[in-house]
Amino acid sequence: MSLSLTNIQQTMFDAEVKAAYQSVGNKLRPTVYTKTNIAAEFIQFRKVGEMTAELVTYQDNVNYQDPGYDKVVATMNPYAAAGLTATLQELTTNVDDRRELAMLSAYAMGRRIDQNIIDVMANATLPTENVIPANFQATGGNTNFTFAKVKEIVRIWDDTAVDPQNRFLAISARQQSDLFSMKEFTDSRFTARGPNAITTGSLDGSDNMSFNLIVIPTMLEGGLPKDDNNIRSCFAWHRRSVGLGFASDIETNMQPKLELISYLVVTHMLMGAQVIDPRGVIEILCDETPS
Numbered sequence: 001m002s003l004s005l006t007n008i009q010q011t012m013f014d015a016e017v018k019a020a021y022q023s024v025g026n027k028l029r030p031t032v033y034t035k036t037n038i039a040a041e042f043i044q045f046r047k048v049g050e051m052t053a054e055l056v057t058y059q060d061n062v063n064y065q066d067p068g069y070d071k072v073v074a075t076m077n078p079y080a081a082a083g084l085t086a087t088l089q090e091l092t093t094n095v096d097d098r099r100e101l102a103m104l105s106a107y108a109m110g111r112r113i114d115q116n117i118i119d120v121m122a123n124a125t126l127p128t129e130n131v132i133p134a135n136f137q138a139t140g141g142n143t144n145f146t147f148a149k150v151k152e153i154v155r156i157w158d159d160t161a162v163d164p165q166n167r168f169l170a171i172s173a174r175q176q177s178d179l180f181s182m183k184e185f186t187d188s189r190f191t192a193r194g195p196n197a198i199t200t201g202s203l204d205g206s207d208n209m210s211f212n213l214i215v216i217p218t219m220l221e222g223g224l225p226k227d228d229n230n231i232r233s234c235f236a237w238h239r240r241s242v243g244l245g246f247a248s249d250i251e252t253n254m255q256p257k258l259e260l261i262s263y264l265v266v267t268h269m270l271m272g273a274q275v276i277d278p279r280g281v282i283e284i285l286c287d288e289t290p291s
Contacts, residue, residue, distance in 0.1 A: 025110020027214055028117045031168045032242040033276065036249055043245035044071045045276045074120075074272035076247045079112050081105035082266040084257065102252050105267035109250045115221035116273045117242060118170070121235045122225050124275040126283060130156060134231050134285040142287035145175035145234070147182055150209055153236045153282055157210075160279050166239035167211035172224050172232055174288045176203050176215050184208065211236060226288065234284040241280025244273045 035043060083101040132149050134142035143149075157167065171179075179185040185208050200206075204215040216224050226232045248270040255264045275281055 028114045045243035074274035080268040081108040101265040169236045230289040236282040238280035241277045
């Protein structure tokens with residue numbers, strides 16, 4: 001045996017690789033109106049207006065009404081997450097590096113979809129009454145998430161006849177912490193449907209006050225926007241008020257790069273999102289300044 005053999009011996013790796021804590025994404029995709037296989041650079045979402053029933057007289061002509069079909073346009077944007085895995089280096093480990101890269105890139109795609117949905121709501125021009133200020137019904141300045149703000153969301157939607165089905169509310173962990181102190185969100189008498197915060201340790205996926213709660217974690221892509229004054233923007237929306245289109249859905253490819261003796265792992269998609277009806281979107285401003 002060569003005396004120098006120990007210098008080149010294989011180093012053993014644990015097969016169970018620990019990925020950094022991160023959101024797997026795709027939490028918001030099921031909550032919006034989605035169209036796939038769009039063979040175009042843009043996608044148009046249509047919003048039909050309203051009609052009223054009018055008093056008429058017998059044998060008289062009726063007035064024709066045109067509810068209108070307003071359109072909003074979403075641009076298809078390409079996204080990709082790529083990584084290289086060395087073919088020869090893989091032989092020195094018992095880790096499936098290509099599989100790990102594919103998983104991480106898919107997570108990145110899922111988070112990007114969520115971020116696009118958040119961004120179009122944050123950038124939309126909402127009716128004034130659809131923005132709940134940080135100091136809503138507060139006597140001592142701004143507040144985080146209060147039950148008064150929860151009730152205001154319901155009031156706005158009920159007043160504008162937003163369908164009580166398919167209502168969603170996205171909050172951060174700080175807002176969830178405040179909701180934990182409200183019996184309306186933890187007491188089983190109020191939360192008979194779906195997961196319970198006490199048994200699961202989270203409000204994510206629970207059904208309260210006619211909407212489904214989604215907890216958005218900290219994400220590299222940005223997450224729920226927060227300004228320099230610690231004011232977080234949370235959003236409530238109805239499924240049909242936000243549109244999401246895919247010209248190419250999430251797809252992962254692995255290609256050999258012979259000149260690099262590596263494999264290129266690429267996950268990509270072509271998609272766009274847009275707010276269809278601003279009346280179905282509500283921005284809730286919450287103060288996350290530590291008390």
